[in-house]
Amino acid sequence: MVQAVVLLSGGLDSAAVAAWMAREGFQVVALTVDYGQRHRAELEASRRVAVALRVAEHVILPVDLRKVGGSALTAELPVPKAAGPLAPVAADIPVTYVPARNLLFLSLAAGLAEARGAQDIGIGVNALDYSGYPDCRPEFLRAFEEAANLGTRAGAEGRRFRVHAPLVDLRKVEILRLARELGVPVDLTLSCYDPGSAGNPCGRCDACRLRARAEAELDGRKLP
């Protein structure tokens, strides 16, 4: 079977990508980056998801981005919270942006793929994110492929990398529907930026609210 490296965060989106890549026929090597994120429960979620999806291998790689700083997800800045799930989500680049995070994560994925003889990389970026996070834009993904193809032995020898972003044009409710269709253990995933010590979602950060709205919409419920 052909291997592919999938960036797995423990959230809903990356779990959906891992399941999608498996359905496409790839043997999935999951890569989770422990970057010092304040939402440590995400790492536990990634372990649960990797086991449930029966990935071929799960690599957890520590890269302490607290030494880099500049983000509410790693530094001691507060994660923005709203009063309820229907409050608007910020349209600007939010303080939860982590400098060059997807550039770094994709670089690590390219290195792992190259070391395993793989050429395919899966990442769960999507339209909702790329309205705020520049490193979720399709044009960035294409530019990254070009850099990876020029900057690796694999690329230099003609084994070109392909970055798969199957969620890139999907809204959260469509991702949730796809995840359920693919049999993703949605309840094992964790999307919250600032979960409690027991790993429970806060319910008020952007990630929680986007997910709550998607679940309500898909199940035909009204949010309070």
Next chain:
Amino acid sequence: MVQAVVLLSGGLDSAAVAAWMAREGFQVVALTVDYGQRHRAELEASRRVAVALRVAEHVILPVDLRKVGGSALTAELPVPKAAGPLAPVAADIPVTYVPARNLLFLSLAAGLAEARGAQDIGIGVNALDYSGYPDCRPEFLRAFEEAANLGTRAGAEGRRFRVHAPLVDLRKVEILRLARELGVPVDLTLSCYDPGSAGNPCGRCDACRLRARAEAELDGRKLP
């Protein structure tokens, strides 16, 4: 002063770049990646060099690439050795190639630069290396800039990254001459891939032999 992030390995080339960037007027933030390299003495050399060059800040970032593998510098493969300094250096991509290393290092540098409000990155790649390592080619550096500009908040907001590679067309002897001119403490640097436990160079790996030849050429000595 305008800050710049310089990738500092502890070897001769990156020390020369740090000194060159300082001469260009940048306040240097040195970034050393502790990637599990077998030549751990390199990290000590980077500390000595950073102090000697009086950099504004020295960030040492651990990223354990032994979990990725695929290289003689991180995995348990032997580093190729030759009989003496005049034996030919391999023309192919050597086993000391680390999958996607410069892609990863530049991504970390871009993240640190963005977090510090800097746009300039210095890296010590050069012609000798890019004959063997694909991630030392100028076209890769240009593709990386493009990816970083598209995949960061800084780039999205028009603060474009510039990757400076002042050694890119230089031979080792020219780098050594430049380093001496710039006042680099050459004796504090360490270029060996496989130093002894006391940090002494092996004298027989590609890096040692290239440097020994350059020193002999510059000083008008004959190698045995």
